[in-house]
Amino acid sequence: MVVPVHSDAFAEKLLSWFGANRRAMPWRETKDPYMIWLSEVMLQQTQVDTVIPYYQRFIEVFPDPESLSKAPEDDVLKLWEGLGYYRRCHHFIAAVRDVCADYGGRIPDDPHIFRRLPGVGDYTTAAVMSIAYGHVLPVVDGNVIRVITRIYRIADDTTKTKTRMLIRDMMAALIPSDSPGDFNQAVMELGALVCTPKKPLCGECPLNDLCRAFQHRDISLYPFSPKKMKIPQYPVGLALIMKDGRFLIQKRPSKGHLAGLWELPGGKAEGDESAETAMLRKCREELGLTVEVCGMAAQASHVYSHFKIHVSVFSCTVGAQREKDLKHQPFMWITPSDIPSYAFPAVNLKLFQTIFPSVM
Ligand code: SF4
Incomplete structure (x- = not known):
């Protein structure tokens, strides 16, 4: 010493x-x-x-x-x-x-x-x-x-x-x-x-x-530290599912990354998946919901401590299954003016600024 x-x-x-x-x-x-x-x-x-x-x-x-x-x-x-x-x-x-x-x-x-x-x-x-x-x-x-x-x-x-x-x-x-x-x-x-x-x-x-x-x-x-590894970047696909002026949000699990926050449904791509495919899979797995894509609503990037994400939000309609088939994670239909009443991750708020500029 x-x-x-x-x-x-x-x-x-x-x-x-x-x-x-x-x-x-x-x-x-x-x-x-x-x-x-x-x-x-x-x-x-x-x-x-x-x-x-x-x-x-x-x-x-x-x-x-x-x-x-x-x-x-x-x-x-x-x-x-x-x-x-x-x-x-x-x-x-x-x-x-x-x-x-x-x-x-x-x-x-x-x-x-x-x-x-x-x-x-x-x-x-x-x-x-x-x-x-x-x-x-x-x-x-x-x-x-x-x-x-x-x-x-x-x-x-x-x-x-x-x-x-x-x-x-x-x-x-x-x-x-x-x-x-x-x-x-x-x-x-x-x-x-x-x-x-x-x-x-x-x-x-x-x-x-x-x-x-x-x-x-x-x-x-000084201080000495070996060169930092480049942090990985993942594509993320989210769904903007509108119905009668409301859109669907879901609550994240109570443990893990961003626990307990609300978000648009969807998630991180795995393997060679595209953002769109990941979004469709996550909607099925987490909400039991089939959706159809109408177009791109917004895109944004965000950096966390150990990885970056590039998020694409797809405008969607509910497909063959009806709302009563929704399952798994808690969800809500909210209007854009309800956004301030719920806690969202920063990247969702960034996306809402593009999608609903008049209320953000
Ligand atoms: S402690 Fe830092 S700021 Fe102060 S003399 Fe040393 S290197 Fe410079």
Whole structure:
């Protein structure tokens, strides 16, 4: 292990910089562990500017664990709509329900208990426990990895658990016991504002006299990770089945990708299938419905963390089978003006903007 040097100087310089440069964020105005936890969940894979309005709307409707634990899941998903990564929302609801059932609605002030809640990992535990309760636990996220590997010239593969554990140990040697929450936030803030992936602002960095990569002029070598694999792209076919001014939507299963959201029927192509064939198959398998294609209604692309999709929406009419034959998944016939009442994945909303421009 590379032993951190100047740990007092490191923390002192960093905290003084953070005091003068920290961005205003609503969750930084509170010590309420529920709100800090919510912000950490929303911030996973998501930019601060995107999260702020979602966070504010969420705490307005669900200001405490009890109000959230009693809410129907559809209402919570509607507030989350567009923020993506819906699995974290399902986990958060489940974890808050556990907190209400087992701990009287008080977020446990014990990292081991908190870590056992659904969806809570090492990062969330360290962030919430240090910021809300002052536990001396270091965080490790992408910003921390970048800052620490540059300052200590760590050239190991940062996708490996061993390297992340080394970085966590180094952070543990640096974190001051009297302000662990501010220290964690300060390292992440430095990574977000100064020690950025491209063109870091080393001239303005409070740690440049401690930074080994800056002194060796080889910053671009850190952090090291093997070249990323190209992510696959899948064709997706969806059906716009109109009847008497209404169209059909179905509810996704309660587990897995985009769980519990509503969507146009259809799905991902398998093997050599075209988007149209996939849509026809999915309508049969999931709704027991035969449809006939009249034309193309809209197309859009969307990028998820591990794959991309190219979606084609086909205008359809119901074929030989009648509506009473619909089966398998919950479904609804809705009008375009009903769209805001249901939670849809972002790509469906993008498609609705093309198909129903007057209501979106
Ligand atoms: S000196 Fe440059 S590379 Fe080093 S921590 Fe500061 S911004 Fe990052």
